[in-house]
Amino acid sequence: MKIKSISIFLMAAAVLSACSSGETPSGALKARLEVAASSGDILFGHQDALMYGHSWRAVPGDDLDRSDVKDVCGSHPAVLGFDLGGIELGDDCNLDGNPFSMIREAAVAHHERGGIVTFSWHPRNPLTGGDSWDVSSSAVVASVLEGGEKHELFMQWLSRCADFLASLKDSKGSPVPVIFRPWHEHTGSWFWWGRDLCSKEQYTGLWKMTYTYMTSDRGLDNLVWAYSPGAGVDAGGYMERYPGDDMVDILGLDCYQYGEAPESNAAYSSLLDSTLAFMTELGKAHGKTIALTETGFEGIPYGKWWTGVLYPAVKDYPVAYLLVWRNAWDRESHFYGPWKGTLSEEDFLEFVSCGDIVLLDE
Numbered sequence: 001m002k003i004k005s006i007s008i009f010l011m012a013a014a015v016l017s018a019c020s021s022g023e024t025p026s027g028a029l030k031a032r033l034e035v036a037a038s039s040g041d042i043l044f045g046h047q048d049a050l051m052y053g054h055s056w057r058a059v060p061g062d063d064l065d066r067s068d069v070k071d072v073c074g075s076h077p078a079v080l081g082f083d084l085g086g087i088e089l090g091d092d093c094n095l096d097g098n099p100f101s102m103i104r105e106a107a108v109a110h111h112e113r114g115g116i117v118t119f120s121w122h123p124r125n126p127l128t129g130g131d132s133w134d135v136s137s138s139a140v141v142a143s144v145l146e147g148g149e150k151h152e153l154f155m156q157w158l159s160r161c162a163d164f165l166a167s168l169k170d171s172k173g174s175p176v177p178v179i180f181r182p183w184h185e186h187t188g189s190w191f192w193w194g195r196d197l198c199s200k201e202q203y204t205g206l207w208k209m210t211y212t213y214m215t216s217d218r219g220l221d222n223l224v225w226a227y228s229p230g231a232g233v234d235a236g237g238y239m240e241r242y243p244g245d246d247m248v249d250i251l252g253l254d255c256y257q258y259g260e261a262p263e264s265n266a267a268y269s270s271l272l273d274s275t276l277a278f279m280t281e282l283g284k285a286h287g288k289t290i291a292l293t294e295t296g297f298e299g300i301p302y303g304k305w306w307t308g309v310l311y312p313a314v315k316d317y318p319v320a321y322l323l324v325w326r327n328a329w330d331r332e333s334h335f336y337g338p339w340k341g342t343l344s345e346e347d348f349l350e351f352v353s354c355g356d357i358v359l360l361d362e
């Protein structure tokens, strides 16, 4: 089995040149993603990988060196995803029960091992007190913008989120660059910031307020900003609520496969194919790297899914990374990555040997 590892030389060259030109930590990460995309590499990512896997869970004090992907193929994913839901309330654990202290430790360890870290955020609903999926009111985004009744509360939420992101420091005390991916899948209407829940101006206002607070007010220079619409839109729909080139670094996409297999394979492949095709053009026009920021097929019920469905759909596009969603430790079939003993295990080994798929090299 051949596992292609992160091209250390190219990565190091990009990072060194970014640093020597006086660039910020986020500039170095951006350069690294661009190198991956332009060389045809696709960095493989998995949500929550070092925290738990299918039927196991790390506990405080563990060395955070286990992942389902490593169990299967000997290397960790190159990209590690985490979610910040709960940080806004000052909770100790995120919405899936991961202690923020362990998330911080895993993120820093992964960065120091040469990997890349990305954060999504499913904050609570500041107006109703419900969760991110509480779409019972379409006044939520308006309420957090300047002048709104929840503005002050929301700025406190942003400040807690910023505190956490600012606390990501390596062993030398330097900021750890990370991909930050707020207000995702806004082209659908299942989150309080979704399409039918706010106007275009309100959505872009929310993004701008978040961006300005994190970068100007708090001076965070370790964030690479990813814009992640959901699938099912055309190029016009994709860009309809784009906040602007000055506030976005990565053009992302969240696209899942639903339904029975193999019947639904073709629909997912063709959706990915057509969306990545226009994203490639948009990436060129706007000077942005593209990425498949979330994907997967819950329970992976098709044994050849990795090489037969996912790989053919992405291989011809300059996708810097793709990230599959989490392998819940406490739910039998809520998994999107491989694990030892699962139906698609052998196929995953073939997938990572395809030549373009990059895992962490240690």
Ligand code: BMA
Pocket: 083, 095, 096, 122, 325, 326
């Ligand atoms: C969803 C599911 C939930 C989880 C949420 C945030 O897709 O995995 O169980 O709480 O993501 O991680």
